[in-house]
Amino acid sequence: MEFLEPEVWLARAQAHRRRVGAWTEPHLERRARGESHPVEDFLFTYYGHRPARLRQWHPGAGVVLRGASGFGRDYLDTPEGATLDTAALAERRGSSIEWIARLLAATAARPAYLGCFGLHEWAMVYRTPEVRHTAWPLRLGGEGIARVVEERGVRCSHFDAFRFFTPEARPLNVLQPTRERQRELEQPGCLHANMDLYKWAYKLSPLVSGELVADCFALARDIRAVDMRASPYDLSALGYRPIPIETPEGRAEYAAEQRRFAERARPLRQRLLDACERLLSGAAR
Template identity: 65%
Template structure:
């Protein structure tokens, strides 16, 4: 198959250059403060997560891609792109190399979407990550805990832990793991992941960038924007006192705080659903493209 036969959409120069510029301006707005902090050696317990836990580098996030099969008229060949019919498009062989990963991501997204949202965890995963640790031992030890270590442990023991997300569970302290109702593993991820989980919804950004450059960058940035908002709730509901950073606590140790958390969790699940559906649809489309 030639590159030309892989074309599913054609974009004129004015269209794709405008999309690229809009993408770069959006991403630059997010990156400015992060890059300034990184240059000055300043850590941020909320926003750094999107650039440290997630492996997509700032320069990768900033680079615009139209997705597989899109011909950019008057575009010039560059990394991952090949010439075709007066322009360039993504090298069709990229999909063949990544088909197995695309299929795994698609199946995980679909399985997650098929389940009802569970809204009873109340963000206890962050508490389980500091359970029975001293202030010096906790991950963000530059920031104080809202409660004493003993009181923090008491909240964990009284409320219990119902985390379904392996990549949160693996950061639990050793004594916290047996307290979790579930025992997530990488193998159980497709079985346990559910759409009410904050981390599963933040991870839409991870699946989007892992599918990049095969999916449009606009979808990647939409997932990033949602992940950025969810991370704020994640840390506001944590045991850390981040009021000085402008993040008042969601006090999940109280009935009012738990109700607030569940309401916001439900809203994020609703907003994540169309992004998860869009990623799934892109995976389905990619998997039906003819092999080069």
């Protein structure tokens, strides 16, 4: 067990709320005004973790908060302070923790593939008048998008991106991902697989620290910006310079961003995997 004195854990909790508030407060203000943002809102609308939950700080498993009592749901009060009821939580979530651990380990063991060039977003608007971000223009128009998709082909390994492809685009994908094949196909160069580290972090919460959840959110937020810069939408009015993946220069820039994000994601994936293995090891004893 790790013991945190009040001045330490209170400062960490305050720092976490301040850090997360810089992300959540603008989103909540836009929502109150009835406005949407095609980049910034994604992590709050696609992922199922509410802003209020993201703001909650947790020390993670195996930590005692000296001087704390009634800290929250899933915590026990002890003579030394408040601590998570780790055993009960790990037992209740055992199958989920094991599934996440196996996915993280399989993804980490695979080499990064850097040849998809973000065409998943193009496949989502291929040969259809229905687009997700209707307030924003498409850089090349419908025929231009179709030409790029057909000339370049699509190689998307991520099921939760593939399932949003238009029916016409799905047969063009080299792979046909399914939920059952997720562990077989996910790889560390995929922007969506690295964004999903945020999902696995909050699903493990409060068994992992609030700082780790926030670190994964920060990575996902940066990835989302690149994801949309490489998309067929023109978001330059919002300050997002397009990455023109229809050109050799744009594809080289996208691959460089993939490589950079894969490097940033590696230690976060390992921290999540280590946490899973500790929890599973404790549950097995």
